[in-house]
Amino acid sequence: MGRKFQRRIEDFTCEHCGHQVKGSGFTNHCPACLWSKHVDINPGDREELCHGLMEPVGVERQKDGYRIHFRCTRCGLERWNKSAPEDDFKALLRIARASAEG
Ligand SMILES: [Zn+2]
């Protein structure tokens, strides 16, 4: 009681850079450093028990935006996720450049 705003979408603190992330309901990666967390088996289900940090290892340009290639630092699972409009574009470019250099 007493709290007017109950957000159903989850806010979280990025475990990689400490950024306070406002959950949009669509993304679970940090818009500042773009790191994610291995919490879904299927997108949005939060059923995964690994909970490892997922490193953004590549970026691919698509006609409607970008998608980010993640690799879990704990179990090694690789996954592609759509980039969100609020993602830091410089961070995206940095990852793209790093992956191009191999
Ligand atoms: Zn972050």
Ligand SMILES: [Zn+2]
């Ligand atoms: Zn994992």
